Amino acid sequence: MDIFKGVEIMFFWLGVLSTLAVVLMIYLNKTYGFDWKTWTMTGFGAFLFIFCVAWSVSSVLEGEPQAAALGLVFFGSPAIILFLLARRGIVKKLKKSD
Numbered sequence: 001m002d003i004f005k006g007v008e009i010m011f012f013w014l015g016v017l018s019t020l021a022v023v024l025m026i027y028l029n030k031t032y033g034f035d036w037k038t039w040t041m042t043g044f045g046a047f048l049f050i051f052c053v054a055w056s057v058s059s060v061l062e063g064e065p066q067a068a069a070l071g072l073v074f075f076g077s078p079a080i081i082l083f084l085l086a087r088r089g090i091v092k093k094l095k096k097s098d
Helices: 006-032 035-060 067-096
Strands: none
Touching: 006 035, 006 067, 035 067
């Protein structure tokens, strides 16, 4: 009898990923001092990234690889764009302080 199937392992790793995202956001805030826009972009980007991973893994587990690929495109692309915009805001703030 298998104790852990694909869904249980997915939820475990999503919990690990969520915890790492929160810890990383807190660390970056202490290091660079986020404003409200950067917090919003980083938080929403992390949410979309975790949602993208959950969507893709669950789609593969259900036997729908095309849904997994489209989930990566539709949810992963905005997450990357939000992370890049947040990084741009941090770099701009650092250049102003110099």
